[in-house]
Amino acid sequence: MGEIDWKAARKDAKAATALIPDGEYPFECIRADARTNDDGKEQVVADFLCLDERWSKKTVRNWFTVSLDSPIALDIFFRHMKVFGMDDSYFDKKPDMEDIAARMEGQKATCTITHSTYNGRDNNKINGFKKLAGGASKASGPAPRKGAPAPRPTAKKTAASRPAPAADEGYSEEPPF
Numbered sequence: 001m002g003e004i005d006w007k008a009a010r011k012d013a014k015a016a017t018a019l020i021p022d023g024e025y026p027f028e029c030i031r032a033d034a035r036t037n038d039d040g041k042e043q044v045v046a047d048f049l050c051l052d053e054r055w056s057k058k059t060v061r062n063w064f065t066v067s068l069d070s071p072i073a074l075d076i077f078f079r080h081m082k083v084f085g086m087d088d089s090y091f092d093k094k095p096d097m098e099d100i101a102a103r104m105e106g107q108k109a110t111c112t113i114t115h116s117t118y119n120g121r122d123n124n125k126i127n128g129f130k131k132l133a134g135g136a137s138k139a140s141g142p143a144p145r146k147g148a149p150a151p152r153p154t155a156k157k158t159a160a161s162r163p164a165p166a167a168d169e170g171y172s173e174e175p176p177f
Contacts, residue, residue, distance in 0.1 A: 012057065015057040015058070016057050016058060016059075018055075018058065019115060019122060019123070019124055020050060020052075020055045020058055020060070020113050020124050021113075022113060022114050022115065023112075023113060024110050024111065024112050024113070024130070025050050025051070025052045025055065025110070025111060025113055026050070026051040026052060026108060026109075026110055026111075026132055027048040027049060027050055027051060027060070027108065027109060027110075027111045027126075028048065028049050028051055028106065028107070028108045029046050029047070029048055029084075029104045029105055029106065029107045029108075029109075030047050030048065030049045030059070030105070031046065031047040031105065032044050032045070032046040032047075032100075032101040032102070032104040032105050033045050033046075033101055034096070034097035034098045034100065034101045035097075037063070037065060041065050041066055041067055041068075042065070042066045042097050043063055043064055043065040043066065043097075044063075044064040044097060044100055044101045044104060045061065045062075045063055045064075046061070046062050046063075046064065046101070046104055047059050047060075047061050048060050048061075048062065048109075048111060048126065051108070058124070060111070060113065060124045060125070060126055062126045064077060064080060064081070064100075065077070066097075078091070080129050081100070083109050083129040083130060083131055084103060084104050084107045084109065084129075085103065085107070086100065086103060108132045109129045109130060109131065109132050110129070110130040110131070110132050110133065111126045111128070111129055111130075112126065112127045112128040112129075112130075113125070113126060113127070114127045
C-alpha cells in the first residue's frame with residue numbers, strides 16, 4: 001500500500017465541504033440522471049460543479065421535478081430548462097427525461113446560490129439559473145440522438161477537481177423544500 005498524504009486529504013475534504021457564500025457563480029452540470037421521486041414524479045437530478053476558482057472543488061445538487069399538478073412549478077421547470085437550451089420547440093418534440101438529462105450534461109450556467117439546512121446540516125442550494133454571460137453554455141458537442149448513451153463532460157476530470165457529493169451530506173434523497 002502507498003502512503004497517504006493526510007494533509008492533502010484534509011485540505012481536499014475541507015474544500016469540498018466549505019459552503020459557497022450566497023451569490024451568483026458560474027457552474028457546469030457534470031452529471032444529470034433521469035429518475036422518479038418518491039411521489040412518482042419524473043425528475044432530473046443534476047450535480048453542478050462550481051467554476052469559480054476559489055470554489056472549484058464544490059458541487060451542488062439540484063432536482064428538476066416535473067410537477068404536473070402545479071402550474072407554478074411547471075413554469076419554473078420550463079424556465080430552468082430554457083437556460084439549458086431546451087425551449088418550446090424542443091419540448092414540442094416530446095423528449096423523454098433521459099434525453100433532457102443528457103442535454104443538461106456539460107452545460108454551463110450562472111447559478112444563484114443560497115444556504116439551507118437539511119437534516120441539521122447547512123448546505124448550499126441553487127435558487128435560480130441564468131444563461132452564462134460571455135460564452136457558449138455547452139461544454140461539449142451536440143446532444144445525442146434518442147437511444148444513444150449520454151455523453152460525459154469532456155472537461156478534464158480528476159478526483160481532486162470533480163468530487164461527487166457524499167451520500168451522508170443529505171444528497172441521497174430530495175430535500176423537502
